[in-house]
Amino acid sequence: MARDKQLNPIDRVIFFAVGLVLVGAALTLAVSALGWQGSGSIVALVLWVQTRPIEAIVAAAVLLLGGLHSFYFASQTERDEGLRQETPMGHVQVSMRAVENLVTRSAREVEGINEVDAKVHQGPDGIALSLALVVQPDVQIPRVSDEVTALVQARIKETVGIDVGRVNVEVRNIAGTARQRRE
């Protein structure tokens, strides 16, 4: 899903590091459990830490920061205020993720659009959308962006019942170019 892709580079690095530390800890534990006392075992590690307190403290600080970041990351995900409408019988709230999902799905119906990444913001006049597109090489971008803007506005109005104000379209790439570079 679109949400999952949005891990930023810092998160990526930290999760990679956390993974390494966990694997290292697992190996150390396993080796020590088998009775190994030499380098790489817990005993050797403890002795090494005692001879170099400064390095150990720096390492501890780094681990602590990584751990705190992971905690923060895990706890902050599902906070989605969403769009709220009052009705006589209570309010109806549509999560931003649901709206983004809808927008992505609708925009992909437009011919010539390959990938869509949608962001929804609360603007002064209704909601504002940002669309990042990857389009086919043979399309006219002005036509496609007009078409996608109109379609998305109509679709959101119809399904969610909310007026869409501005729609910003960014063409991030032309389909095919990125792939050639990757291979």
Added chain:
Amino acid sequence: MNEKKDRTELGDIRIANEVVGVIAGLAATDVDGVAGMSGGIAGGIAEMLGRKNLSKGVKVEVGEEQAAIDLFVVVEYGVRIPDIAWTIQESVKRAIETMTGLEVVEVNVHIQGVHFHTEERHDDTRVR
């Protein structure tokens, strides 16, 4: 925690909040276009452990006479959310009021997601 309590000649009648939640959950999932309830992390874990939770995605506040309900819902792609929200509010209100005698003052509907039937046409460009 407060719960519905009626005093009759023969004794008290209490309705647990959980019961109100189950009634609300069933009434909401019965509405056409509702794909399911969204239970959050705790609900997901409970479900993984094999416990079917009928009041998943429902939060109830029950007083002596009145109740307010929050529903966390996933809807099918293509439905009109204002319409379906209205239908959910109506049917949940009706179900709770007829079954428990509580007055439902508020049914808040939170659309947590949109469910798509056909899995998206997979990047046909990749094959090219």
